Amino acid sequence: MDFEMEKDVNPPESIYLQFDAVKYNVVVKKTNKWGCAWGMKTATEKEILHGISGSVGAGEMLAMMGPSGSGKTTLLNVLGGRRTNPQWVSGSILYNDVPYTKNLKRRIGFVTQDDVLFPHLTVRETLVFSALLRLPDKFRKDQKVERAQAVLAQLGLQRCADTIIGNQFLRGVSGGERKRVCIGQEILINPSLLFLDEPTSGLDSTTALRTISLLHKLAHQGRAVMATIHQPSSRAFHMFDKLILLSEGFATYFGKAKGAMTYFDSIGFTPLIPMNPADFLLDLCSGNINDMSLPPKLQQKHKNLSFKKQDNTVGNAPATPRTLLAKDVKKYLVDCCEHQISTWDRTKSLQNQKLKQNLKELQAVVSEKRQWATTWWDQFIILFDRGFRERRHEYMSWMRVLQMVLSALLAGCLWWRSKHSTPNQLQDQEGLLFFIGVFWGYFPLFTAIFTFPLERPILTKERATDMYRLSAYFMARTLSDLPIELGLAVIFIIIIYFMTNLRHGFLPFMYTTLAVCLDVMASQGVGFCIGAAIMDVQKASTFASVIVLAFMLAGGYFVQHIPPFIGWVKYISFQSHTYKILSYIQYDNAKLRGLHGGPTKSVLALAIMVVAYRVVAYTALRRMKISA
Numbered sequence: 203m204d205f206e207m208e209k210d211v212n213p214p215e216s217i218y219l220q221f222d223a224v225k226y227n228v229v230v231k232k233t234n235k236w237g238c239a240w241g242m243k244t245a246t247e248k249e250i251l252h253g254i255s256g257s258v259g260a261g262e263m264l265a266m267m268g269p270s271g272s273g274k275t276t277l278l279n280v281l282g283g284r285r286t287n288p289q290w291v292s293g294s295i296l297y298n299d300v301p302y303t304k305n306l307k308r309r310i311g312f313v314t315q316d317d318v319l320f321p322h323l324t325v326r327e328t329l330v331f332s333a334l335l336r337l338p339d340k341f342r343k344d345q346k347v348e349r350a351q352a353v354l355a356q357l358g359l360q361r362c363a364d365t366i367i368g369n370q371f372l373r374g375v376s377g378g379e380r381k382r383v384c385i386g387q388e389i390l391i392n393p394s395l396l397f398l399d400e401p402t403s404g405l406d407s408t409t410a411l412r413t414i415s416l417l418h419k420l421a422h423q424g425r426a427v428m429a430t431i432h433q434p435s436s437r438a439f440h441m442f443d444k445l446i447l448l449s450e451g452f453a454t455y456f457g458k459a460k461g462a463m464t465y466f467d468s469i470g471f472t473p474l475i476p477m478n479p480a481d482f483l484l485d486l487c488s489g490n491i492n493d494m495s496l497p498p499k500l501q502q503k504h505k506n507l508s509f510k511k512q513d514n515t516v517g518n519a520p521a522t523p524r525t526l527l528a529k530d531v532k533k534y535l536v537d538c539c540e541h542q543i544s545t546w547d548r549t550k551s552l553q554n555q556k557l558k559q560n561l562k563e564l565q566a567v568v569s570e571k572r573q574w575a576t577t578w579w580d581q582f583i584i585l586f587d588r589g590f591r592e593r594r595h596e597y598m599s600w601m602r603v604l605q606m607v608l609s610a611l612l613a614g615c616l617w618w619r620s621k622h623s624t625p626n627q628l629q630d631q632e633g634l635l636f637f638i639g640v641f642w643g644y645f646p647l648f649t650a651i652f653t654f655p656l657e658r659p660i661l662t663k664e665r666a667t668d669m670y671r672l673s674a675y676f677m678a679r680t681l682s683d684l685p686i687e688l689g690l691a692v693i694f695i696i697i698i699y700f701m702t703n704l705r706h707g708f709l710p711f712m713y714t715t716l717a718v719c720l721d722v723m724a725s726q727g728v729g730f731c732i733g734a735a736i737m738d739v740q741k742a743s744t745f746a747s748v749i750v751l752a753f754m755l756a757g758g759y760f761v762q763h764i765p766p767f768i769g770w771v772k773y774i775s776f777q778s779h780t781y782k783i784l785s786y787i788q789y790d791n792a793k794l795r796g797l798h799g800g801p802t803k804s805v806l807a808l809a810i811m812v813v814a815y816r817v818v819a820y821t822a823l824r825r826m827k828i829s830a
C-alpha cells in the first residue's frame with residue numbers, strides 16, 4: 203500500500219536552514235569512587251559536535267547517518283531548536299538567514315525517537331485531539347477534524363483508525379503504524395521543517411522503506427525534511443536528497459546523497475564487493491575497512507602497522523594495529539571533508555533562494571509572532587475530554603469498584619451496628635471514623651502521585667510544540683480524576699454508613715459525605731504535590747508513604763497530646779481534620795472526646811488544603827521547566 207499525496211493543503215512556507223561550524227558541549231558529572239552521585243563530584247566539559255556544517259531547503263530530504271554515538275540525535279536536537287542554550291551551542295544556525303527564535307516552533311515538526319503517545323486512545327482520537335489543540339482558531343472545529351481525517355488517509359492509517367495505540371502491555375497498532383501516527387501529529391500543522399529521529403528504527407525493511415518513501419513525498423510537497431537514519435536499505439538510500447555522515451561528532455561527508463560514493467571513490471575508498479552504499483558508508487565511518495580499497499597514504503600505514511607489536515595504547519584500551527588504522531581512517535575522512543566538501547557547500551547559501559523569492563517575505567515567515575493556537579478554555583475542555591477518554595478504562599474498571607465495595611463491606615461487617623453508649627463502644631466507633639478518614643486519605647493520594655511522573659514524557663513533547671498552557675493542562679488533569687474518586691467515595695459511604703449504624707438523619711449523612719469528599723480532594727492535592735516535586739515514581743511513593751504515616755499518626759486517634767515541637771503535623775494532616783469533623787457530626791459533645799476547636803475550623807482547614815496543595819503542585823510543575 204502506498205501513501206496518498208496531500209491534496210487539500212497549500213504547500214508550507216519555505217524555510218532554508220543553513221548551519222555552519224556547529225559545536226555542542228555538555229557537562230559530564232563524574233561520580234565519586236563509590237559510584238554515588240553525591241559527595242565529591244567533578245564536572246568536565248565534553249564536546250559532542252565538533253563544527254558541523256550543512257544546509258537543507260524546501261523540497262529536500264537530508265539524511266543524517268553515522269555509527270551509534272556519532273552525534274546524530276544531538277545535531278537534530280540542536281537544529282530543531284531543542285538545544286539552544288548559547289553556553290553549550292556555538293556556530294551559526296540560520297533559518298531564512300534569521301537565528302532561531304521560539305516563534306519558529308509552529309513551523310517545525312519534530313518526531314522523537316520514542317513514540318510518546320497515549321496508549322488507550324485510538325489512532326483517530328490521537329490525531330483529532332492533536333488537530334484540535336494545534337491548529338489555529340481560524341479553523342472551525344469540523345475543519346480541524348477533517349484535517350485529522352485527511353492526514354489519517356494520507357498516511358494510510360484508515361484500516362487501524364479505530365484501534366488503540368497500545369504499549370508493551372497492551373496490544374495496539376503495529377510499530378510502523380505508531381510511527382506514522384507520530385509523523386501525522388506533526389504534519390497536521392503543515393510544518394516547513396520536519397525533523398525525525400530514527401523514524402525507521404524497529405521497523406522491518408518493507409515498512410522502513412514505506413516510511414522513507416512517505417518522508418520523501420512530504421519533502422517534495424515543499425518541506426525541508428531532516429531525519430537520522432541508522433541502516434537504510436539501498437532503495438531507501440537512493441531516496442535521500444542530501445546526506446550528512448557523522449563519525450564521533452565530526453562530519454565525514456556532506457553533500458548530495460547520490461554523490462557520496464563518487465566522492466569516497468575520489469579520495470581512495472571503493473567497495474571491493476557489491477555493497478549497499480549505506481553499509482559501505484557506515485563501515486567507513488566506524489573505521490571498518492574490510493572489503494574496500496584504501497588510499498595510498500593509508501595503505502602504506504596499514505602495511506607498517508601489521509608488523510608492529512601490540513604495545514601501544516589508545517585511551518584505556520590496548521591499541522591493536524586495527525584500532526590505530528581505524529583512527530587514521532576517521533582522521534583522514536574528517537580532513538578530506540573539511541577541505542573538499544564543506545568549502546564548496548558553504549559558498550551556497552540563501553543567495554540562491556533569494557533570487558526566487560523576496561528575502562523580507564521569507565524572513566517574515568520565521569519571525570511571525572508566537573501565539574497560542576487555541577484559547578485557554580478550549581485547551582482546558584479538549585485536555586479534559588482527552589484525559590477522560592484516556593482513562594475511561596480505569597473509571598469503568600470493575601476491579602476498582604470491587605475493591606471499594608469489598609473494603610466497605612469488610613468494614614461494615616467489622617463495625618456492624620456499632621454503638622457509642624459505653625466508653626468501649628465509643629472507642630470502637632471512633633476507630634471506625636478514624637479508619638474512614640485514613641482510608642480516603644490514602645487511596646487518592648497514591649493514585650495522584652503517579653499522575654505527573656508518568657505523563658512527563660508526553661507533557662514534555664507537547665509543551666515543546668506549544669500545544670497548550672501548563673495551567674490548562676494542570677487544571678484539566680487534576681480535575682478529570684476527581685469525578686471517579688468522589689463517586690467511589692460516595693458508594694463507600696453509602697454502604698458503610700448504614701451497615702455500621704452511624705448517626706441517623708439526612709443531614710449527618712450529607713455532612714459525612716461532604717467531609718469525606720474534602721478528605722479525598724486534599725489527599726489528591728498532596729499526591730499531586732509529591733509527584734510534581736519529585737517526578738520519579740519510586741522516590742515519590744517512598745516519600746508519600748512516610749508522609750501518610752506521619753499524617754495518620756498525628757491524626758488525633760493514636761496520640762491526643764502531641765509534643766508542641768511536632769504538633770504542627772497535626773494541623774497539616776488532612777486525616778486529622780477529617781476525623782475531627784466526623785466526630786463532631788456523630789457526637790453532640792465532641793469536647794468530651796478531647797476534640798478542641800469547632801468543626802468549622804477543620805472544614806476551613808481542609809478547604810484551604812484542597813487549594814494550597816494544588817497551588818504548590820502547580821508551582822513545582824512550573825519549576826520543572828516542562829516547556830521549551
Ligand SMILES: Nc1ncnc2c1ncn2[C@@H]1O[C@H](COP(=O)(O)OP(=O)(O)OP(=O)(O)O)[C@@H](O)[C@H]1O
Pocket residue numbers: 228229230248250268269270271272273274275276277430
Ligand atoms: N547530556 C549528555 N551527557 C553526556 N554525554 C552525552 C550527552 N548527550 C549525548 N552524549 C554523548 O554524545 C554522543 C552522541 O550522542 P547521540 O545521542 O547524539 O548519538 P547518536 O548518533 O544519535 O546515537 P544513536 O544512533 O545510538 O542514537 C554519545 O557518545 C553520547 O553518549
